[in-house]
Amino acid sequence: MPELPEVETLKRALTPLISNKRLLELRFLRRDLRFPIPATKIRKGLLGKTVFKLTRKGKYILVHSAEGSLVLHLGMSGRFTQNSSIEPVEKHTHAIFKFEPTTYLHYVDPRRFGCLLWIPKGQGHPLLDGLGPDPMGKDITGKEMKFCAKNSRTASIKTFLMDARRIAGVGNIYACESLFAAGIHPQRPARLITSPQWDRLLSCLHNILEKSIAAGGTTLRSFHSTDGSQGYYKLSLAVYGRENLPCPKCKAPVKRITQSARSTFFCKICQKR
Numbered sequence: 001m002p003e004l005p006e007v008e009t010l011k012r013a014l015t016p017l018i019s020n021k022r023l024l025e026l027r028f029l030r031r032d033l034r035f036p037i038p039a040t041k042i043r044k045g046l047l048g049k050t051v052f053k054l055t056r057k058g059k060y061i062l063v064h065s066a067e068g069s070l071v072l073h074l075g076m077s078g079r080f081t082q083n084s085s086i087e088p089v090e091k092h093t094h095a096i097f098k099f100e101p102t103t104y105l106h107y108v109d110p111r112r113f114g115c116l117l118w119i120p121k122g123q124g125h126p127l128l129d130g131l132g133p134d135p136m137g138k139d140i141t142g143k144e145m146k147f148c149a150k151n152s153r154t155a156s157i158k159t160f161l162m163d164a165r166r167i168a169g170v171g172n173i174y175a176c177e178s179l180f181a182a183g184i185h186p187q188r189p190a191r192l193i194t195s196p197q198w199d200r201l202l203s204c205l206h207n208i209l210e211k212s213i214a215a216g217g218t219t220l221r222s223f224h225s226t227d228g229s230q231g232y233y234k235l236s237l238a239v240y241g242r243e244n245l246p247c248p249k250c251k252a253p254v255k256r257i258t259q260s261a262r263s264t265f266f267c268k269i270c271q272k273r
């Protein structure tokens with residue numbers, strides 16, 4: 001599944017290709033992905049219009065025109081490829097965009113859990129409105145997260161980090177690695193994390209996401225892998241997927257537990273409860 005760094009990488013790769021460019025042609029090869037595609041609204045809002053910027057919130061990319069925003073989500077297996085014509089070249093191609101002068105972007109998604117939606121200017125969308133702040137955003141602070149966590153009676157910090165309503169788009173691998181880097185035990189209740197600990201955790205999370213983005217590269221070529229899981233595997237992981245292997249700091253064996261039905265990897269010596 002494409003994780004936040006892959007989505008940010010895609011946004012950075014698409015920006016020079018379509019920012020300040022007009023959409024000249026648009027083809028949809030089916031009516032729905034995870035949700036119905038609002039083809040008429042997308043045509044009306046984007047076709048012949050200039051894209052003035054791309055932004056990201058969690059795992060959603062927003063392509064903005066003066067009329068509103070196209071919302072993209074890659075789901076489990078979605079990816080964009082750059083091709084030389086408006087004709088589909090691969091199976092499971094569901095949408096094709098031609099931007100000026102001759103940039104053809106094909107959206108390919110075998111499992112069809114991705115989505116293409118439209119938000120008219122000035123309006124919100126239920127999928128985006130409930131999301132917490134983006135972990136790479138400039139507006140996220142330790143003080144704010146401490147405030148946000150104070151009413152979470154039972155949630156552990158690990159479960160809290162992976163709740164998109166609290167922080168948008170932090171996958172399991174990044175939750176485990178950032179808690180290890182910050183020296184915080186994954187089972188500590190989120191409400192007990194202090195402001196300075198939140199600052200440290202957010203800083204570690206930001207660094208790990210940036211490293212993963214750097215490893216993934218910034219071209220569309222990195223999205224040609226069939227499983228869509230480019231990027232993070234190039235990171236040197238400290239604890240994730242390393243059960244019983246030595247902790248890189250203290251050499252104690254890395255532990256694995258289950259939290260909210262997901263595996264958590266951590267070091268019980270280096271991460272304080």
Ligand SMILES: [Zn+2]
Pocket residue numbers: 247248249250251252267268269270271
């Ligand atoms: Zn350790």
